[in-house]
Amino acid sequence: MIGLGVGIDYSLFIVTRFRQLLHEGLEPRELSPRDGMTAVELPLERLVEGLARLAERAGFASASLITAVDHHPKSPRFRLVHQLWSVDHADRVRIETWLDDKEPVAPTVTHIWPGSAYMERECFDMFGIRFEGHAGLKRILMPEEYDHFPLRKEFPHQGIEPDRLYRAWERERREQFFERLAEESR
């Protein structure tokens, strides 16, 4: 009986604490990980420090993926996701950071895992997130002269002027051809 009483008491205590937290404005995470992976949120200014510590002390010797999620109409909008991988412990962990809406900037982690360079370049290419300290941050999948960031939610699926660069190239080629023709006939 006493055990039951303590159990009920304890559950009431947990429920009250949960409601208290809700009252204080701390909401439960909207997108919970459903694959059982540990997901931690880190503020932007402590991101590099936290990741470096995970790499050095916890054995996360490799970055499994770096990507971003765009929650468009909501604010804050960009969530940067670093998923780390430890061979020694056969473990993975997901570190999330919210970025600024207007100018999403994040520190690079290429000095911890050099292999993250391409993943960060892809993030920049697709979302326009700048990585400070990244040597050679430029577009990787889209052409260099492209003006838009395709994986942002406001970008339409059919693309924005997808053939602009091709048309410019073709025009230039045609002009060159006629110039050469004119020279030869002269």
Next chain:
Amino acid sequence: MSERSDSLRTEVLEYERGASASQWSDDPLHGELMTLNMGPQHPATHGVLRIIVTMDGETMREVEPVVGYLHRGKEKSCESLGWMKFMPHTDRMDYVQPLLNNVAYALSMEKLACVEVPERAQIIRVLLMELSRISAHLIYLGTTGIDLGAISIFFAAFKEREAIYDILDAYSGHRMHNTYIRIGGVYADIEEPVFERTAEFLKTFPAAVDDFEKLLTGNRIWYDRNRNIGVIDRASALAWCLTGPNLRGAGVEYDVRKQEPYCGYERYDFDVPVGTLGDCYDRYLVRIEEMRQSARICRQALDLLRKTEGAEFLAEDRRYVLPPKGDVHRSMEELIYQFKIVTDLRLPKGEAYVPVESSKGELGFFLASDGTNKPLRCHVRAPGFLNVQAIPMLARGRLFSDMVSLIGSLDFVMGEVDR
């Protein structure tokens, strides 16, 4: 301090100049850097990879891969098409192993929806995945062989690959883009003709692998062009985010099938081959042994399939799982379910990532759902993308002819790199 480092630098420069001058004294091009463009249409780049190489004579000084020529915006397509309609698109990513991509995508979706996959479906998936792995490794073997001048290995490998295509054709009616994995199971059960063909293939395949080894392993030219080329040690392989055979070639014993089993891999008996030196030759040996182990898994899967004859191969869950096609033709209700799931599937809120051991490394789909019929985010963790990244680090300072074996042995498919 700065004075000292300056003097050190001039010393190094003088040393370099002196050493190389004596070494390359008869090379008229020495000292003059030349930029060479390789690709995007080049037979040795296995697709539309472009590599800009700055050369000093025959030595590569700076290497820059340029990717993106095959970018089709697959992730954007997933986010605007919806969950179910994206499944055929996964085939077109790594097109030498479509079924592995299907399974990786289905596993992440099943994690989100908490769908339990029946046992027989898991066995069929394992069988198909291992056949795909063998066929992907055969592509590596054949194309790398032909790039390095070994013509017969190409024909020998493609003969075996043809047999696998015949099996997949008998099973799904397609040779290449199968799309036969569904959320909650597989589209159809394995039937007798497929069974027989697979058993027949598995009977002859080990002898074929022995033949490959006879052609290449002790071959002087193959050995010289692969040994000590593209050497990567354990720590830097991890830091450069390499996975799969490239990582195991460097001596890291990590196989997702063993360490984080999915689809019931813990029930199968197989070994994980590991290299010692981490060069192209070790990666070749790892892949050869992986083919043998895959055949071993296939044999066990066939036995398990015999035991579970007639069992369910698709989960019964009308919220997320498509009804069997036969029922759709007969019942109005099932037709409505089919329509609803294809056009308007809604997965619960949350995120999921399930790693899968593909033939190139760790493949996984990072999916985020906000509860609507369109995914919030679909990110493909493509192993080939990160394999390409390792090219400059491994090629710098080597001779240009090493580039061909390096590209072959890192093993990537541009459809997956560019997505």
